[in-house]
Amino acid sequence: QQPVQSPQAVILREGEDAVINCSSSKALYSVHWYRQKHGEAPVFLMILLKGGEQKGHDKISASFNEKKQQSSLYLTASQLSYSGTYFCGTYDAGGTSYGKLTFGQGTILTVHP
Amino acid sequence: GAGVSQSPSNKVTEKGKDVELRCDPISGHTALYWYRQSLGQGLEFLIYFQGNSAPDKSGLPSDRFSAERTGGSVSTLTIQRTQQEDSAVYLCASSLVGAYGNTEAFFGQGTRLTVV
Numbered sequence: 398q399q400p401v402q403s404p405q406a407v408i409l410r411e412g413e414d415a416v417i418n419c420s421s422s423k424a425l426y427s428v429h430w431y432r433q434k435h436g437e438a439p440v441f442l443m444i445l446l447k448g449g450e451q452k453g454h455d456k457i458s459a460s461f462n463e464k465k466q467q468s469s470l471y472l473t474a475s476q477l478s479y480s481g482t483y484f485c486g487t488y489d490a491g492g493t494s495y496g497k498l499t500f501g502q503g504t505i506l507t508v509h510p
Numbered sequence: 511g512a513g514v515s516q517s518p519s520n521k522v523t524e525k526g527k528d529v530e531l532r533c534d535p536i537s538g539h540t541a542l543y544w545y546r547q548s549l550g551q552g553l554e555f556l557i558y559f560q561g562n563s564a565p566d567k568s569g570l571p572s573d574r575f576s577a578e579r580t581g582g583s584v585s586t587l588t589i590q591r592t593q594q595e596d597s598a599v600y601l602c603a604s605s606l607v608g609a610y611g612n613t614e615a616f617f618g619q620g621t622r623l624t625v626v
Contacts, residue, residue: 399555427611438601438617439553446612453614484553488611494566496541496607498615502552 398422400487402501409475409508417470417504419485428461428468429486429498432479439484443470472506480508512536514618516602522624523592531587531621535604542585543603543615544577553601559585560607592625599623 400421407415419428427446430453431439443453445461445468458471472479482503489497515534523529535542544556555569559579570576574593579585589596599622603615 399552429611429614431615431617438619439603441614441616444612444614446610450612452612486615496560496611497555497558497566498543498603498605498611499555500545500553 399499400428400485400501402483402485402504404504405502406505407507409506411477411508411510412474413508415472415475415506417472417483417485417506418467419469419487419501420465420467421487423466423487423489425461425463425466425468425487427488428459429488430457430459430468430470431484431486431500432481433484433503434481442483475506475508477508477510480506482506514602514604514616516600516618516621518621519619520622520624522626525594525625526591528588528590529592529623531589531600531623533585533587533602533604533618535583535585535602536616537583538606539604539616540582540607541605541615542579543605544585544587545601545603546571546598547601547620548598556587556600589623592623594625597623597625 430442433439484500486500543558545553574590577587599620601620603617605615606613
């Protein structure tokens with residue numbers, strides 16, 4: 398079952414902040430965040446792991462609430478280059494689907510000058 | 511190569527024809543994923559491989575879709591008797607196998623399939 402993202406779309410002016418949320422009905426071991434610009438492949442931003450470890454982007458922060466099975470991506474002082482579609486991905490770490498990476502439906506972020 | 515390579519980059523085919531899409535992952539990456547992205551939509555999971563095995567094929571839309579991976583490397587996604595609703599961008603990604611998903615996936619540029 399794929400994770401659910403909110404909001405579906407966000408429009409910002411340069412310098413404003415945004416939060417993108419991701420929730421799952423399954424227990425999570427890790428959450429991945431990717432950004433896709435129009436006509437391009439998705440690019441890795443961050444991984445958040447159970448236990449608090451994080452890997453990824455220096456200028457973007459995120460949180461992972463293991464108990465609530467939720468993650469949030471924080472985009473502060475947004476730049477024009479932040480525009481794109483953001484996807485969260487959840488990783489199955491048990492059972493027959495071990496290793497399966499499933500993505501949410503995406504959040505479209507548009508930053509205007 | 512340095513990244514995930516997919517071919518062809520574009521494919522136009524007639525309804526009812528079979529197509530093969532190829533993915534060449536990053537060397538050493540044992541996990542390989544296929545996703546479908548329809549215009550303006552999200553990343554729809556199709557299938558993934560650990561080595562040459564496909565533990566979860568639940569995302570394949572119908573029995574017209576099949577995939578294989580050989581030598582723990584190249585993967586081919588085959589769509590038989592293509593339909594117009596198969597038109598989409600097919601994305602492949604690969605990653606190292608880490609503990610509990612602690613390794614990032616790298617995506618190819620995709621194959622844009624158009625069924626006319």
